[in-house]
Amino acid sequence: MTSEINWLEGGTITSPKGFTAGATYSGIRTYTEDKLDLGIVCSESVCTVAGTFTKNAVKSPSVVLDQQRVATGRAQAVVINSGIANACVGEQGMTDAIEMAALAAAKLGLEAELVLACSTGLIGVELPMGLIRSGTDKIEMHEDGGHELARAICTTDLVSKEAAVSFEVDGVTYTLGGIAKGSGMIHPNMATMLAFLATDAPVDGAYLQTSLSRSVDCSFNMISVDGDSSTNDTVLLLANGAAGGSAIDASSPGADAFQAALDAVCADLAKAIARDGEGASKLIEVVVENAMNESDARVAALSVASSMLVKSAIHGADPNWGRIIVALGYSGAQVKEELVALYINDVCIMEGGRPIPYFKDAVVLSMSGTDVSLRLNLGLGDASATAWGCDLSEEYVTFNSAYTT
Amino acid sequence: MTSEINWLEGGTITSPKGFTAGATYSGIRTYTEDKLDLGIVCSESVCTVAGTFTKNAVKSPSVVLDQQRVATGRAQAVVINSGIANACVGEQGMTDAIEMAALAAAKLGLEAELVLACSTGLIGVELPMGLIRSGTDKIEMHEDGGHELARAICTTDLVSKEAAVSFEVDGVTYTLGGIAKGSGMIHPNMATMLAFLATDAPVDGAYLQTSLSRSVDCSFNMISVDGDSSTNDTVLLLANGAAGGSAIDASSPGADAFQAALDAVCADLAKAIARDGEGASKLIEVVVENAMNESDARVAALSVASSMLVKSAIHGADPNWGRIIVALGYSGAQVKEELVALYINDVCIMEGGRPIPYFKDAVVLSMSGTDVSLRLNLGLGDASATAWGCDLSEEYVTFNSAYTT
Numbered sequence: 054m055t056s057e058i059n060w061l062e063g064g065t066i067t068s069p070k071g072f073t074a075g076a077t078y079s080g081i082r083t084y085t086e087d088k089l090d091l092g093i094v095c096s097e098s099v100c101t102v103a104g105t106f107t108k109n110a111v112k113s114p115s116v117v118l119d120q121q122r123v124a125t126g127r128a129q130a131v132v133i134n135s136g137i138a139n140a141c142v143g144e145q146g147m148t149d150a151i152e153m154a155a156l157a158a159a160k161l162g163l164e165a166e167l168v169l170a171c172s173t174g175l176i177g178v179e180l181p182m183g184l185i186r187s188g189t190d191k192i193e194m195h196e197d198g199g200h201e202l203a204r205a206i207c208t209t210d211l212v213s214k215e216a217a218v219s220f221e222v223d224g225v226t227y228t229l230g231g232i233a234k235g236s237g238m239i240h241p242n243m244a245t246m247l248a249f250l251a252t253d254a255p256v257d258g259a260y261l262q263t264s265l266s267r268s269v270d271c272s273f274n275m276i277s278v279d280g281d282s283s284t285n286d287t288v289l290l291l292a293n294g295a296a297g298g299s300a301i302d303a304s305s306p307g308a309d310a311f312q313a314a315l316d317a318v319c320a321d322l323a324k325a326i327a328r329d330g331e332g333a334s335k336l337i338e339v340v341v342e343n344a345m346n347e348s349d350a351r352v353a354a355l356s357v358a359s360s361m362l363v364k365s366a367i368h369g370a371d372p373n374w375g376r377i378i379v380a381l382g383y384s385g386a387q388v389k390e391e392l393v394a395l396y397i398n399d400v401c402i403m404e405g406g407r408p409i410p411y412f413k414d415a416v417v418l419s420m421s422g423t424d425v426s427l428r429l430n431l432g433l434g435d436a437s438a439t440a441w442g443c444d445l446s447e448e449y450v451t452f453n454s455a456y457t458t
Numbered sequence: 459m460t461s462e463i464n465w466l467e468g469g470t471i472t473s474p475k476g477f478t479a480g481a482t483y484s485g486i487r488t489y490t491e492d493k494l495d496l497g498i499v500c501s502e503s504v505c506t507v508a509g510t511f512t513k514n515a516v517k518s519p520s521v522v523l524d525q526q527r528v529a530t531g532r533a534q535a536v537v538i539n540s541g542i543a544n545a546c547v548g549e550q551g552m553t554d555a556i557e558m559a560a561l562a563a564a565k566l567g568l569e570a571e572l573v574l575a576c577s578t579g580l581i582g583v584e585l586p587m588g589l590i591r592s593g594t595d596k597i598e599m600h601e602d603g604g605h606e607l608a609r610a611i612c613t614t615d616l617v618s619k620e621a622a623v624s625f626e627v628d629g630v631t632y633t634l635g636g637i638a639k640g641s642g643m644i645h646p647n648m649a650t651m652l653a654f655l656a657t658d659a660p661v662d663g664a665y666l667q668t669s670l671s672r673s674v675d676c677s678f679n680m681i682s683v684d685g686d687s688s689t690n691d692t693v694l695l696l697a698n699g700a701a702g703g704s705a706i707d708a709s710s711p712g713a714d715a716f717q718a719a720l721d722a723v724c725a726d727l728a729k730a731i732a733r734d735g736e737g738a739s740k741l742i743e744v745v746v747e748n749a750m751n752e753s754d755a756r757v758a759a760l761s762v763a764s765s766m767l768v769k770s771a772i773h774g775a776d777p778n779w780g781r782i783i784v785a786l787g788y789s790g791a792q793v794k795e796e797l798v799a800l801y802i803n804d805v806c807i808m809e810g811g812r813p814i815p816y817f818k819d820a821v822v823l824s825m826s827g828t829d830v831s832l833r834l835n836l837g838l839g840d841a842s843a844t845a846w847g848c849d850l851s852e853e854y855v856t857f858n859s860a861y862t863t
Contacts, residue, residue, distance in 0.1 A: 111787030111795045111811075141783060141795065143812050176780040177813045283784055361766070375581040378546060379688055382516030390516045390546070406516075407548050408582045447852040 057220050057310050058317050061228070064217020065199030068230035069253035071097040071295030074198030076205035079188025081136035081174070081181060089205035091188040093157050094198075094249060095130035099167060100291040101258040102128035103265040105273075107286035113176075114146035115139050116285060118154070119169045123289070126258040129167040131249055131289055132157035133206050134185065135234070140176040140284035149180040156189040171287050173234065173247055174208055203232040206247055210234050214325040220314040222307030225298035227254040229314045235276075235326030245283035246273060248322055254311060255294030257302035264312045265290045272319035275351070275440040276327040277359040290315075324441050328423075333443030337367055340428045341386075342437045349386035349431075350438035356384030357427060358442035368444035370420040372397050374408060381429060392432030398425060462625050462715050463722050466633070469622025470604030473635035474658035476502040476700030479603030481610035484593025486541035486579070486586060494610035496593040498562050499603075499654060500535035504572060505696040506663035507533035508670040510678075512691035518581075519551035520544050521692060523559070524574045528694070531663040534572040536654055536694055537562035538611050539590065540639070545581040545689040554585040561594040576692050578639065578652055579613055608637035611652055615639050619730040625719045627712030630703035632659040634719045640681075640731030650688035651678060653727055659716055660699030662707035669717045670695045677724035680756070680845040681732040682764040695720075729846050733828075738848030742772055745833045746791075747842045754791035754836075755843035761789030762832060763847035773849035775825040777802050779813060786834060797837030803830060 067074050076092030078084070104123040106116050122128060132153055139146050154168040161168075172180065195201070203213035217230030231250035250265075269288055294300075301307040328336040339358045344350035357363055360380035366373035374395055381388055395403035398419040402411045419425075425444075472479050481497030483489070509528040511521050527533060537558055544551050559573040566573075577585065600606070608618035622635030636655035655670075674693055699705075706712040733741040744763045749755035762768055765785035771778035779800055786793055800808035803824040807816045830849075 109784065109787040110789075110791075110793040111783055141780070141812060143796070143810075176783075284787065375546065378516055378581070379514065382514040382689065384515075386515075388515040391548070405548075407546060 058314055059219045061217040061219060061230070064230050065203060065215040066094055066230045066232045066249055066251050067197055067199035068217035069228040069251050069295070071253055071293045072251045073194040073196055074202040075192040075194040076198065076201040077188050077191040079134070079191070080184045081134055089201060090136050091134045091185065091192065092202040092205035093130055093132045093161070093192055093194065094202055094251065095161055095194060096251070096291055096293040097295065098293050099127050099129050100293045101126060101256055101261050103258070103262040103290045105266060105269045105288045107283060109284055111141065111284050113138055113140040113172060113285045115150040115170050115172050116287060118147065118150045119171065119287060119289070122166060122169055125166070127167060128169055128291060129163050130157060130161055131169045131171060132189070133171045133202070133247065134180070135206050135208050136174040137172060137178050137180055138174045138176045138285050139172040139180050142177065142179045145179055149182055152182060153180065153185055156186055160189055160192070169289060171247055171285070173206065173245060173285050176284060199230065199232060206232065206234045208234065209331055211329055214322050214329070216318050216321040218314050218317055220310045222301065222310050223298060225296060227252060227296050229254070229318055231318050231322055233322040233326055235329060246286045246326060248273060248288040250288070250290040250315070250318065252290070252292045253294065253296035254292055255298060255300045256292040256311060257300050260302040260308065261290060261292055263303065264315055267312065268315045268319040271316060272323035275355060275438070276323045277355060277440065277442045327441040327443050330443035332446040332448030334423065334446060335367060335444040336424050337364070337442045337444065338424070338426045339440045339442070340426070340437065342428065342430045343434060344431045344436045344438070345387045345434040347436045347438060350436045353381055353384045353386035353429065353431070354438045354440035356380045357429070358440040361445055364442060364445035367420065367425050368446050370417050372402060372413065372416045372420060374403050377427060377429070378403070386431070387433060388431060389433060394430040394432065396428040399428070463719055464624045466622040466624060466635070469635050470608060470620040471499055471635045471637045471654055471656050472602055472604035473622035474633040474656050474700070476658055476698045477656045478599040478601055479607040480597040480599040481603065481606040482593050482596040484539070484596070485589045486539055494606060495541050496539045496590065496597065497607040497610035498535055498537045498566070498597055498599065499607055499656065500566055500599060501656070501696055501698040502700065503698050504532050504534050505698045506531060506661055506666050508663070508667040508695045510671060510674045510693045512688060514689055516546065516689050518543055518545040518577060518690045520555040520575050520577050521690060523552065523555045524576065524692060524694070527571060527574055530571070532572060533574055533696060534568050535562060535566055536574045536576060537594070538576045538607070538652065539585070540611050540613050541579040542577060542583050542585055543579045543581045543690050544577040544585050547582065547584045550584055554587055557587060558585065558590055561591055565594055565597070574694060576652055576690070578611065578650060578690050581689060604635065604637060611637065611639045613639065614736055616734055619727050619734070621723050621726040623719050623722055625715045627703060627706065627715050630701060632657060632701050634659070634723055636723050636727055638727040638731055640734060651691045651731060653678060653693040653724070655693070655695040655720070655723065657695070657697045658699065658701035659697055660703060660705045661697040661716060662705050665707040665713065666695060666697055668708065669720055672717065673720045673724040676721060677728035680760060680843070681728045682760060682845065682847045732846040732848050735848035737851040737853030739828065739851060740772060740849040741829050742769070742847045742849065743829070743831045744845045744847070745831070745842065747833065747835045748838060749836045749841045749843070750792045750839040752841040752843060755841045758786055758789045758791035758834065758836070759843045759845035761785045762834070763845040766850055769847060769850035772825065772830050773851050775822050777807060777818065777821045777825060779808050782832060782834070783808070791836070792838060793836060794838060799835040799837065801833040804833070
C-alpha cells in the first residue's frame with residue numbers, strides 16, 4: 054500500500070483541492086508576537102464528514118454539538134479556538150458552541166448546521182464571545198491557510214503539526230492533508246488532542262467513518278504522553294470530492310488506497326504529537342509482534358509505551374529491559390515469559406525470557422538519540438501492533454507543577 | 459469498629475505473642491553502614507496462613523512457590539531478601555527459591571514446606587546462593603526482631619514501615635502487627651510491594667484468607683505511586699493462636715474485630731508506602747463518595763490518585779480542579795458532571811460540576827503541607843472508596859533515569 058503514497062513537502066490541510074483556511078489573534082490567549090488563537094477551515098462545497106471523539110464522561114459541549122452535526126453526514130467548515138476549552142461551564146457552553154459555529158457560518162455564507170466548532174485550552178472558563186465575534190470577522194481565508202490554522206490550534210505544543218499525501222485511483226490524483234495539536238494529556242481515547250483532516254477524494258460518508266475509525270485506532274489511539282485523556286479530544290475528516298472521479302466506498306477499487314493514505318497521515322501526525330509531548334526529548338516506538346491476537350498486541354504495546362518507569366529509563370538512555378518486561382507482564386496480554394524476545398533499536402537484548410549478552414555501550418549510545426525503538430516478540434501468534442510515546446523528563450514535572458487550570 | 463482498636467507505639471510484626479525475627483547483612487546489596495538484606499520471621503508453632511500475590515504475567519518463581527505453599531493452609535516462617543528479585547532467571551529461580559526456604563527451615567529446625575521465601579530487588583540476576591547460605595547462618599532471632607526485619611526488606615524506601623494494634627474478643631487481648639516495603643513501582647495489583655503480617659489470634663484458615671483479601675483490596679490495592687506493578691508483590695499473613703481463646707471464623711463474635719484490626723494495620727502500612735513513593739513529598743488521599751456502586755467508587759478514586767497531571771499539580775500546591783475532574787471523567791465510573799462536588803483539604807471548590815469562588819491563597823497554603831486530601835462527591839448513589847497516592851516530583855524522574863535494572 055505505502056508504495057502508492059507520495060508525501061507532499063510542506064503539505065497541510067489546505068493541500069487538497071477546494072479547501073481554504075485562515076486564522077487570527079482574537080485575544081483569547083496571552084499576546085505574544087505572531088500568536089494565533091482562532092481559525093477556520095472551509096470547503097468550497099458541502100462535504101461528507103466523519104469524526105471520532107473523546108470517551109471522557111466529562112465532555113465539552115462543543116464535542117456534543119459536533120457529534121450531533123457529524124451524525125448528519127454533512128459539513129462544510131470547522132471553526133477552532135485555542136486558549137479556552139469551553140468545558141465545565143454549565144449550559145452556557147452549548148449556547149456558545151452554537152454561536153461560535155453560527156458566527157463562522159455567517160462570515161462564510163454557509164448554513165449554520167454545516168459548521169463544526171472545536172475548542173482547546175483551560176477548562177471551567179466561559180468562551181469570551183465578544184472576542185470570538187470580533188475575531189471571526191478578522192479571519193482571512195487563503196488557499197494555503199492550513200499553516201496558519203495549524204499554528205492557531207496549538208496550546209503548549211512547541212511545533213505545529215501538518216502533513217499531506219497524494220495517491221492515485223483510476224488515473225485520478227487525490228490529496229489528503231491534515232493538522233493536529235497535542236502536547237500534555239495525550240493518551241488513547243483521544244486525549245486533549247485535536248486533528249483535522251481533509252481530502253478532495255469523493256468518499257462515501259459511511260466508508261469515510263469506517264476508515265477514519267480504523268486509522269484513528271492505529272494512530273491517535275496508540276499514543277501516550279501521560280495517560281490522561283481530556284474533555285475535548287476530536288478528530289474530524291472532511292471529503293469534498295473536488296478532484297473528481299467515481300465515489301469511493303468500501304467496495305471500490307480505490308478503497309484500499311484511500312485507507313492507506315489516511316493511515317499514513319494519521320500515523321505521521323500521531324507520532325509528531327508523541328514526539329512533542331510536554332518536556333519530551335525522545336520519540337519511543339513500541340512494536341509488539343507475534344501476540345496471540347490484535348487486542349493483546351495493542352494493550353501490550355500501549356502498556357510499555359505508557360509506563361512511567363520505562364519512560365524515565367529511556368530519558369536516561371538506560372536499556373532497562375526489566376521495566377519493559379514488567380510493563381508487558383501487567384498489560385493484561387497473554388505472555389509466556391520463556392518465549393519473549395526484546396530488541397532495543399534492533400539489538401536483541403533478551404531471548405527466551407532471559408537477558409543475553411550484548412554490547413551495552415553501543416545500545417546506550419544509540420538510545421541517546423531522539424528516536425528509540427522497542428520491539429517485543431511474544432512468540433505466541435501472528436498479531437502485531439505499534440504504539441508511540443515519549444520519554445518522561447524533569448521538565449514535564451516542572452511544567453505541570455506550575456501550570457494552572 | 460475502630461474504637462475497639464489500640465495502636466501499639468513502636469509496634470511491629472513481632473509484637474504478637476510467639477513470633478520472633480532477625481536479619482543480617484549477607485552481601486547481596488552494596489555495603490552501607492547498618493545495611494541489612496536478609497531476614498526471617500518465625501512463629502513458635504505452626505500457623506494458619508493467607509496470601510495475596512502479584513497479577514503480573516511475569517512472576518518471580520518465589521511467588522509461585524509461596525502460592526503453592528499458602529494453598530496448603532499452613533506455614534511457620536518466612537525468609538526474605540532484598541537486592542535481587544529472583545525474577546527472569548529461568549528454571550534456576552525455582553531451584554533457588556526452594557533452597558532459600560530450605561536453608562531457613564534447617565536453621566530453625568522446621569519442616570521445609572512450612573517456610574515461605576520472598577525476594578525483592580533487581581530482576582534478571584540469579585540469587586547469590588553462597589551469600590544466602592552463609593547469611594542465613596548468621597541471622598539471630600529475637601523477640602523484638604521485627605524492627606531489623608523491616609529494615610532488611612527495604613530497597614529504595616527511605617523509611618521502614620511497621621505497625622501493630624491490639625483488640626479484644628471475649629476478654630482475650632490479641633495483637634496484630636506487620637511490616638511493609640514499597641517505594642517505586644507501586645500500584646494496584648500489588649506492585650513491587652511486600653507486606654508481612656502476623657497475629658496471635660487463633661484465626662481459621664479460610665476466614666484468614668477472606669479477611670486478608672478484603673483488607674488488601676481496601677489498602678495495598680488502593681495505592682498508586684507510578685502505575686507499574688511488579689513481578690514479586692506479595693502480602694502474607696500468619697496466625698499462630700498463641701494468645702489463646704476460641705477459634706475465629708466468619709461466624710464468630712470476634713470476626714468483625716479481627717477484620718477491623720487487619721483493615722487498620724493494612725491501611726496504615728499502605729499509606730506509609732504511598733507517602734514514601736520515590737521522590738514523593740506529599741501523601742494524597744482521594745475519597746470518592748456517593749458513587750453509583752463500589753466498583754465505580756474504587757476506579758474513580760484510583761484514577762484521580764494515579765493521574766500524573768494531578769500528581770504534578772499537587773507537587774506544585776496547585777488546586778487544579780480541572781485535572782481532577784478530567785481524571786474522574788476518564789475513570790470509567792458513571793459521572794454526571796452537573797452533580798459533581800470537589801473538596802480540597804475540606805474546602806469546597808466545585809459544586810454542581812462548576813468551580814465556585816473560594817479563598818485560593820488559603821487552599822494553596824494548606825496544600826503546601828505533607829498531606830493533601832481530595833474529596834469528590836458524585837451525587838449518584840451511596841458507595842464510597844478511598845485511594846492513596848503521592849505527588850510526582852522532578853526527583854522521581856532523576857532517580858528513575860539513573861537506576862538500572
